[in-house]
Amino acid sequence: MDIVEVRRFLRSIRTLPRHPNDREAVRAALQEHKTAAIQRGDQTSAKEIWCFEEILAIQSYYLDAFTKLKGGQYYDAWTVLEQIEVALSSLDRHLRDHVDQYALEFIRTHCEGFQSLFPYRLFLSTEFIHKELKCNICNATIAIRNPCGHKVGEIYNGEQCIRIIVDLELLGASLVTTPRHKYAVVSGSGDLRVRDTHDYSLVRSVIAELPTPFHAWSCSWTTRRAPHSAFGEIGRNDPCPCGSGKKYKTCCLRESGVLRPHCDFWLGDPATSDAKLGPLG
Amino acid sequence: MTMVKPEAQRTCTMRPSTEGFDYWMSSKHVGEATRREIADADILLVPKESFRDRTGTFYPVGTEEFLDFLRENAAHGGVKVDICSENAAYREFALHSDILHLAYLLVKEVALPLVAQLIVLYVSRHPWASKTDRAVNLKITVQESSEGEPSDHQAQGRTLEISYDGPPDAVKDALDGAAKNIREAWRPSR
Numbered sequence: 001m002d003i004v005e006v007r008r009f010l011r012s013i014r015t016l017p018r019h020p021n022d023r024e025a026v027r028a029a030l031q032e033h034k035t036a037a038i039q040r041g042d043q044t045s046a047k048e049i050w051c052f053e054e055i056l057a058i059q060s061y062y063l064d065a066f067t068k069l070k071g072g073q074y075y076d077a078w079t080v081l082e083q084i085e086v087a088l089s090s091l092d093r094h095l096r097d098h099v100d101q102y103a104l105e106f107i108r109t110h111c112e113g114f115q116s117l118f119p120y121r122l123f124l125s126t127e128f129i130h131k132e133l134k135c136n137i138c139n140a141t142i143a144i145r146n147p148c149g150h151k152v153g154e155i156y157n158g159e160q161c162i163r164i165i166v167d168l169e170l171l172g173a174s175l176v177t178t179p180r181h182k183y184a185v186v187s188g189s190g191d192l193r194v195r196d197t198h199d200y201s202l203v204r205s206v207i208a209e210l211p212t213p214f215h216a217w218s219c220s221w222t223t224r225r226a227p228h229s230a231f232g233e234i235g236r237n238d239p240c241p242c243g244s245g246k247k248y249k250t251c252c253l254r255e256s257g258v259l260r261p262h263c264d265f266w267l268g269d270p271a272t273s274d275a276k277l278g279p280l281g
Numbered sequence: 282m283t284m285v286k287p288e289a290q291r292t293c294t295m296r297p298s299t300e301g302f303d304y305w306m307s308s309k310h311v312g313e314a315t316r317r318e319i320a321d322a323d324i325l326l327v328p329k330e331s332f333r334d335r336t337g338t339f340y341p342v343g344t345e346e347f348l349d350f351l352r353e354n355a356a357h358g359g360v361k362v363d364i365c366s367e368n369a370a371y372r373e374f375a376l377h378s379d380i381l382h383l384a385y386l387l388v389k390e391v392a393l394p395l396v397a398q399l400i401v402l403y404v405s406r407h408p409w410a411s412k413t414d415r416a417v418n419l420k421i422t423v424q425e426s427s428e429g430e431p432s433d434h435q436a437q438g439r440t441l442e443i444s445y446d447g448p449p450d451a452v453k454d455a456l457d458g459a460a461k462n463i464r465e466a467w468r469p470s471r
Contacts, residue, residue, distance in 0.1 A: 089408035125377030129332070130342065133373070143368035144345060145315065152346050163345070171333055171374075178379045178415065 001029040006052055013059050013103045014214045023060055030056070034158040046158035047094070054091045055102045058084055062107045066213040069114065074200050075185065075192035078118055082182050084111045090160060093153060106214065113219055115182075117202040117263070122186040125179035132167035141166075206265055219265045225257030290416075291447030293455040295462060298442035300327070301424045305365050305387060310338045315367055322363035323392045324351060326384040327422075332374055338366040341382035342375040347403065348384070354399050360392055381407055381449070383419040390426040390438070393463070397456040404449045417452055420444045421459075425467050439467065 001009075009026055030053050037045035061084045068077035088108055095104075133142040137156045140148040142163060150161045175186060185192060192198075210217060231241050231248075240251035242259040252258040305327055306316060319325060326348055328338035344364075351362045364384075376382065381404065388396050404417055425438025443459045445452065 092408065093406075126375075127333075127377050128375045129335070129339070130373040130375060142345065144340075144348070144364055144366055144371040145318075145368050147345070147349070151349055174377045176378050179377060180375075180379050 001025065003033060003049075003052075006030060006033075010052060010055050010059065010102050014106075018059075018063060023056065026056055027053070038157050043155075043157070047155040050155050050158045050160065051091065051095050054087055055095075055104065058087050058091070058104060058107060059102070061087065062111070063213055065111070065114070066207075066210075069203060069207045072200075072204075074118070074198070074203060075196060078115070078120065078185070079183055081111050081115050084108075085115075086181070090153070094155065103214065106216070110217070113217070114203065114206075116219065116221060117206055119198045119200065119202075120182070120185045121177060122175050123177070123179040123182055124173050124184035124186055125176045125181075126173045127171040128165075129169045129171060130165050130167075131169060132165075133163040134166050136162050136164050202263060209267060215267070217265065217267050219263050222262050222264070223259050224262040225252070225255060226260045227257050228253070231258055291451050291455070293443070293445045293447065293459065295441055295443050295459055298422050298440045300387070300422055300442075301438075301440040302387065308365060310370060311365060311367060315365075319363040319365055321361060323360045323389050324355060324362045324396060325387040326351075326362075326364040326366075327387050328366055329374075329385070332372075337372055338370050339372050339374050340364075340366070340384045342373045343381075344373060344384045350403055351396075351399055354402070355392075355395060358395060360395060380416045380418055383417065385420040385422070387422045387424065390423055390463070390467070393421070393423050393460050396421065397453075397460055400456065401453045404452050407449065415449060416447060417449050418446050419452075421456075423463055441466075 006026055006029060009022070030049050034046055034049040034053075037043075037049060061080050065077045065080040065084065068074075068080060084107060088104065088111075091104075134140065135142060135148045135150050137150040137159065138148050142148070150156055152161050152163060154161050187196070187198070206217065206219070234241055234248055236247070236249040236253060238248050240246050240248045240253075240258070242252050244251050302325070305311075305325060306320065310328065310330070311319070326340070326344065328340055330336060330338070332339040348362065348364055355362050365387075383400065383403075386396060400419065421443045422440055423443065424440045441463055443456070445455050445459075447455065
């Protein structure tokens with residue numbers, strides 16, 4: 001498989017069904033081309049091939065996430081969506097102008113959309129001191145005053161330059177709402193793969209309406225006031241169910257209803273589609 | 282997709298500081314050779330000297346990229362960027378939240394407009410620059426340039442510290458406002 005065929009394969013993501021064997025064949029072809037490019041000292045081609053490898057990975061992650069969502073494996077799908085976010089941010093600086101032809105913008109938007117429907121709000125996040133770092137390209141220990149010359153995020157010999165943490169001190173872990181990475185979801189029920197008590201009704205409602213991974217949809221998050229009758233068990237002196245931290249009586253009880261997040265969901269382009277399914281929030 | 286999320290709180294403060302170039306040139310954290318290297322820096326990345334009950338030279342994760350970026354982009358104007366740390370003592374801290382912590386900067390007054398521009402550019406290139414619920418944390422100490430010798434920090438002038446915590450899209454306004462305030466405070470007749 002030559003590079004032209006690889007490019008055609010990657011561009012066909014929306015239209016042609018993917019078989020795992022196809023992906024493996026493309027991956028193997030890219031590895032072969034990259035080895036040859038490095039041997040002839042062609043850094044430009046090696047970098048282009050790295051980009052293709054990343055595109056292939058992102059497309060595969062997206063298909064995988066969609067399958068997992070369809071199958072009700074919500075936490076597993078969540079971790080794959082996080083992988084997509086990380087991979088896209090690595091690729092962005094190298095491929096900013098060509099994302100549409102590989103459906104990457106669609107994947108980015110819909111990945112964010114799916115993430116917004118998940119009920120996860122709290123995450124466990126760690127704090128470290130990095131004592132020793134190495135460059136993955138030349139294996140040199142990082143000396144801040146005398147850098148090795150390889151820049152983090154750049155591509156050398158078809159690999160992205162990163163820093164490997166060789167020695168670190170763990171300072172602690174905190175519960176946060178905006179973690180650096182979103183893998184460690186805080187759950188009152190232990191391992192989410194074993195017992196999961198989260199309310200996935202939003203994700204479930206949306207995924208049920210999508211016949212294929214590239215069926216466009218969008219959602220819009222706003223706030224609306226829900227009737228007080230829905231919060232009958234909340235006392236006047238209890239915390240307000242809107243989450244403001246104030247007492248109910250000094251917050252939403254003075255208003256026409258309780259301020260709650262509200263989600264509208266459209267199949268297709270929201271500007272043209274009338275296939276609105278919301279409200280779901 | 283449109284999502285409504287609370288914006289990160291914005292705080293921008295200015296206060297007098299005693300941690301100018303003299304302070305860092307006599308720092309116990311750098312040896313004589315490094316002291317000579319950083320002596321003519323216009324922009325100096327300076328550490329937190331204590332972190333979670335530990336003392337040393339601590340910089341936020343990503344400082345290597347930030348230093349590279351400043352050096353590459355300031356070099357055209359003949360502005361020298363350096364870091365106040367020995368190789369062996371350099372430590373990076375990685376905090377839990379998705380806040381972009383930039384290394385603290387000490388800059389000569391003449392370099393402040395350039396630093397402000399570069400910070401805005403650096404922040405705008407960050408992967409989550411468009412997300413208003415994320416935050417940037419930065420601190421710049423500005424040292425007054427002497428009349429007639431704008432680049433001579435041996436002649437110590439006044440120093441002011443600008444601290445900013447807030448959303449990425451408000452960094453520019455905050456730094457522009459701070460630079461204007463400093464200019465008016467130090468050069469009222471211009």
